[in-house]
Amino acid sequence: MPERVVVVGASLAGLRAAQAVRSAGHAGALVVVGDERHAPYTRPPLSKQLLAGEQEHADCAFPVPETLDAEWRLGAAAVALDRERKVLALADGAEVGYDRLIVATGARARRWPDQVDGVHTLRDVDDALALRAALDARPGRVAIVGAGFVGCEVAATARKAGIDVTLIDVAPRPLLPLGAELGERAAELHRAHGVDLRLGTAVAAVDAGGVTLDGGARVDADVVLVALGAIPNTEWLASSGLALDERGGIVCDGTLTSVTDDDILAAGDVVSWPHPLAAGEVVRVEHWTVAAEHGALAGRNALADAGERTAHVAPPYFWSDQYDVKIQAVGFPARAATLEVVEEDGPRLVAEARDADGRLVGAIAFNNAKKLAAYRRELASAGVAA
Ligand SMILES: Cc1cc2nc3c(=O)[nH]c(=O)nc-3n(C[C@H](O)[C@H](O)[C@H](O)COP(=O)(O)OP(=O)(O)OC[C@H]3O[C@@H](n4cnc5c(N)ncnc54)[C@H](O)[C@@H]3O)c2cc1C
Known part of the structure; x- marks a missing residue:
């Protein structure tokens, strides 16, 4: 030893x-x-x-x-x-x-190039307490640059508190790892909760008073968060x-x-x-x-x-809570050849991710923890066999 x-x-x-x-x-x-x-x-x-x-x-x-x-x-x-x-x-x-x-x-957290004081990022507890204090002090509008998981979760938390949110991303959809169809549903979820979602929108500059878009349009905000991974x-x-x-x-x-x-x-x-x-x-x-x-x-x-030494073969698993939706994923859905919704019941759904040979490589669930757990077990036993 x-x-x-x-x-x-x-x-x-x-x-x-x-x-x-x-x-x-x-x-x-x-x-x-x-x-x-x-x-x-x-x-x-x-x-x-x-x-x-x-x-x-x-x-x-x-x-x-x-x-x-x-x-x-x-x-x-x-x-x-x-x-x-x-x-x-x-x-x-x-x-x-x-x-x-x-x-x-x-x-x-990745920062905006030459990020100025007063613009927030979120990685540690001090960042979170500073962002919370800013939202408490100036609860008008928050502009969030980046519609990944952290950006979307902050958007959901802010909307629940009644704060106006503009969520901006150059990508055509939020939450890219979810793929096109589920990403679109995530976009609908945020719009339904009143988020001003600006997708396919490049940002030229960020400052403590807002965001300047490519082309010069301005999103003025009381609080600005950069959430770029x-x-x-x-x-x-x-x-x-x-x-x-x-x-x-x-x-x-x-x-x-x-x-x-x-x-x-x-x-x-x-x-x-x-x-x-x-x-x-x-x-x-x-x-x-x-x-x-x-x-x-x-x-x-x-x-x-x-x-x-033994290898790490467990299928990667994560969750994200946004409004009343628990998004869960297992495996590598983002690398899959296909991602298909195989079950849907109101706000609950399950999608299977498969590679080019039709092999299951991941699954995503909205509000269906039980099904996701079953996929997780299935992928875990496949990993052990691999
Ligand atoms: C806001 C937020 C929300 C999240 N929500 C979810 C979620 O809902 N679901 C989910 O699955 N995942 C979530 N995650 C991701 C999850 O928290 C991370 O995957 C996890 O924290 C990674 O743990 P880690 O120990 O590898 O790294 P970290 O938690 O980043 O810890 C690394 C530590 O090392 C320290 N360190 C860095 N450099 C040095 C150095 N040179 N010397 C000494 N110490 C150093 C850092 O300060 C830090 O304390 C979230 C992450 C964030 C930021």
């Missing part, structure tokens, strides 16, 4: 990794390094219950068992990795040595020689082990790894459940020798 295990990133994947290291019987040193000053908390409520004022920061905290017996280095970003010496450098000047390292540094937090690894893909993900094998270094594993939003349901292609996903599964697996694998 390695003597000293270090986890970088003190959020969902990092916490689950640390817990798995201890559960697997590791009695040596366990260090968790995190750049946020907060103890680990869960992010999904940040665009939903916390933003709506139904939950507070404390409600989002993950329970951390005392038996974890970890040394927490919070508020200290890892700034460099020296793989030869097996040492991390922290922003406060400290060095932390490791035998096995688990990188779980996640992703951050996330970027992996891996710049600090640039000089380490660790393989990163073109989008900054850490390139791992199926066991979440870096392809460059057997003593380094990665977990969560930061990982690019080959998945059997994606025909073995390398994927990077930003889903809560995957980060939790990755953390648990990376923690166990970190204690094993490279040849004895």
Whole structure:
């Protein structure tokens, strides 16, 4: 067993990794390094219950068992990795040595180029509290640039609070991973709730008082949110020689082990790894459940020798809550050759995603958790067989 295990990133994947290291019987040193000053908390409520004022920061905290017996280095970003010496450098000047390292540094919100003060992004609890305070103080109109999951969830939360919303995206539909038909239904859902949806609309400039569209038209707003997806937090690894893909993900094998270094594993939003349901292609996903599964697996694998580690094959699953609709998806519907609604009953529907050979590769449900769970089980057993 390695003597000293270090986890970088003190959020969902990092916490689950640390817990798995201890559960697997590791009695040596366990260090968790995190750049946020907060103890680990869960992010999904940040665009939903916390933003709506139904939950507070404390409600989002993950329970951390005392038996974890970890040394927490919070508020200290890892700034460099020296793989030869097996040492991390922290922003406060400290060095932390490791035998096995688990990188779980996640992703951050993509900002507008040269984003000015007063324009919001949403990734951490401080962002969410700042956005909530702004919406409370100036509840007239919010302009949201980007109709992905975070943008759409904030739109739904704001509408529920009676705030006017303009939601702008250059794409022809919101929520691109849902495909054309379900994306159109999502668009209808937001329009039905009074969102001013501007699709196929490019943005030229963003400032604290609104958004300037290509062509010069102006959307004035009291609060502006840029919700353009996330970027992996891996710049600090640039000089380490660790393989990163073109989008900054850490390139791992199926066991979440870096392809460059057997003593380094990665977990969560930061990982690019080959998945059997994606025909073995390398994927990077930003889903809560995957980060939790990755953390648990990376923690166990970190204690094993490279040849004895197991692969992550579970089908990726996520959910999103918008108004009274729970959207759930499993597998890789966005990569499918076809996506067909196979069942519909009022506000409930199920769509199956299949590859070019007709093989089931994913499913999407609106308000049908039971059916989605069945697809999840089916895809999980297919993954085990692959
Ligand atoms: C607003 C919001 C709503 C969401 N809602 C849903 C949802 O409804 N359903 C769903 O499936 N998923 C949802 N997600 C996605 C889900 O929360 C993420 O997939 C999950 O948080 C990923 O966990 P992680 O531990 O990999 O990364 P993160 O949660 O990003 O954690 C990474 C941690 O590492 C820290 N870090 C970064 N760089 C360094 C460094 N150099 N040194 C030390 N620490 C560092 C970061 O500050 C952070 O604390 C949502 C995400 C957001 C932002």
